[in-house]
Amino acid sequence: MSRQKIFSWLQQNGGRLLASLGGIALLIIILVSIRQGLLHLTRRRTSELLNQAQSALNAKEYSKAVSLYKLTLDYNPNLLPAYQKMAEIYLLKNKYSEAENILLKGLCYLKDPAEKAHLNLNLGKVAMAAHNYSAAAIYFSQADLNLAENKLFLAKAYLKEGEISKAKEILEEFPQTDDKPACIYYYKALASILTNLNSSLSFIFLSHEKSIEQSDSACSTTSTRLKNNIEEALSRNNELDKKTFAAYALLQEDYPNLATKILKEVTLENPEYRDAQALLGAAFLSLQDYENAKTPLKKSVEIDPNYAYGHYLLGQLYSQTNNNESAQQEFQAALNLAPDKLSYYDAYLEFLEKQKAYPDMENTLKQLTAREELSAAQRKSYEIKLIYLYLDHLSNAQKGLDLAQKYQDSEVYAWALYKNKQSNNALEIIQTLLEKSPTAWLYYHQGVILKSLGRTTAAQESFQRAVDLDLDGQITKLCDNELR
Known part of the structure; x- marks a missing residue:
């Protein structure tokens, strides 16, 4: 087409063309405005939902809070707080798989590396609560390890898993400054118990001192307990006794994987060491490794048939594995040998309740409440259990009411x-x-x-x-x- 024809066409149609272009521009402006308006409404709505969810959470209306957080994520799946709060609720209610799933969903949607690091930290905490320490270590390693607190989480996961060298490597990364968290020394003490009790004691003294300086009451309590147990271990005359009590200290701190490392060595060196065999079984029980718990526990009562603690642990083992007849025998043996051990009675009552052996529960509770040496709190606890037993399981409402008269205005x-x-x-x-x-x-x-x-x-x-x-x-x- 020649220039003259183009010019002529523009003269004839230019107005309409400009009008069309103007219309398109106006349409674009309208669409952009609508989009911005929708984004504004979405942001406002998600903000409202987050506030409502937080209010429900504060009021401990957990089901409502979860529903509101889910609705919030329907509007905007890129909100880190919603994933974190939902996981917090699930974790509080011991719903570990639900907590893990919602956090993994967040990892799929969120793209910001810092937010992903936060989610991995939360995933590590969930895995720790579920006693899945290897998974916890993986998650913590993907958190922000520039933060001292997160490094400590990773070190703790390694210690729980029994990976001492990895834990030590993490703990050594902390700079040599006076303001290090007190619990660093607590973890160093745990990591040193297996190889050097004196070094462990030095670390725990530091932990105790620093926890007081830093007003860390939780660390102070655990440090004091561990310090006392390490000192007790060091006071023993022979090495096997020292190692065995060191393992006991680790069990007290809830590190059964570390305890098994020591106790396997001790029982290998002296298979007839009754207490070491029992503690090894207790460590495996804590890990819910029932198959490996059985042999050392049976060995402990073979060595000493009058060993109440061994029979008690066997009762726990058989109860957990639904060998009810054997559990009954072992609990009875433990109670006959150590009638003053209320913790044994508590475990036995739990076993009886699980079996719905309510008449046996009644007899046991009546025996306990008749004891003169019980404290007021202990007596009250057993009496209330007995009252509920009459009310809910033995169909003796009047007897329950008679006993409850002394607890008027109570539940x-x-x-x-x-x-x-x-x-x-x-x-x-x-x-x-x-x-x-x-x-x-x-x-x-x-x-x-x-x-x-x-x-x-x-x-x-x-x-x-x-x-x-x-x-x-x-x-x-x-x-x-x-x-x-």
């Missing part, structure tokens, strides 16, 4: 009133207690009483609050049964 007394068809009086006590200190059990009991009075909606609300506050799942199952 157990309210429950005894309800079981004796005095629901309104029971509800009044429960509501007063809830105003003072709400608990999952109080809400559950309130729900049951409200349901018996025909107040279904209020009962459902109480059951939901009970589920929210339930951290181990026991009450949730009861609430589910009531809601069916």
Whole structure:
């Protein structure tokens, strides 16, 4: 087309062309404005949802908080706080797989390296809570290790896993300054126990001193306990005794993988060392390694048939592996040999409850409550267990109420009133207690009483609050049964 024709066409159609271009430009402006408006609305909505979720979390309305955080992520899946808070709730309620899954989902969406590092730190904490120390170490290694706290998490994971050299390597990376966290020396003490008790003691003294200087009460408590146990180990006359008590110190600090390293050496050198065999079994029990726990525990009572601690641990082992007949025999043997060990009775009562052996529970609790040497708190604890046993399992509501009279205005007394068809009086006590200190059990009991009075909606609300506050799942199952 010639220039003249182009010029002529523009003269004829230029106005329409400009109008069209103007329309397109206007459309673009409108679309951009709409997009900006939608982004603004989305940001405002997510901000509102985050605030609502935080309010629910503060009120311990965990189910509501989780729902709101999920809704927030539907609007914007790139919000780090939503993933972290949901994981925090799941972790609080011991739902480790749910916590891990939501954090892994966050890793898929978030692109910022710093945010990914935060999520890996959270994943490490979840893995630690689930006792998956190898996974924890992997996650912590991908956190921001420029932060001293995160390095300590990694060192702790390695120690829990039994990887001493890796833990030491991390701990040596801290600069030699006076303001190092006190717990660095605590972990160094743990890492040194296997090879040099004197060095370990030096580190724990430093940890104790620094924890006082830094007002770190938690580290001060653990340091004091470990210091006392290491000093006790060093006071022993022979090396095997020292090593065995050092292993005991590690078990006290909940480092069974480290303890097994020492105890395997001791029992290999002296297979007839009763206490070392029992502690080795206890360490494996702590690791839920029941197969490896069995041999040293059986060996300990073969060495000394009157060894109450060995029988007690075997009772625990058989209970955990559902060998109920053997568990009963071992617990009875332990109690016959050490009738003053209340911790043995507590484990036995737990076993009986698991077996629904309620008459045996009744007899055991009656024996315990008749003991004159019990403290007031111990007696109260066993008496309340006995009352609930009568009310919930032995169908003896009147006997439960008679025993509960001394605990008037308490939860157990309210429950005894309800079981004796005095629901309104029971509800009044429960509501007063809830105003003072709400608990999952109080809400559950309130729900049951409200349901018996025909107040279904209020009962459902109480059951939901009970589920929210339930951290181990026991009450949730009861609430589910009531809601069916």
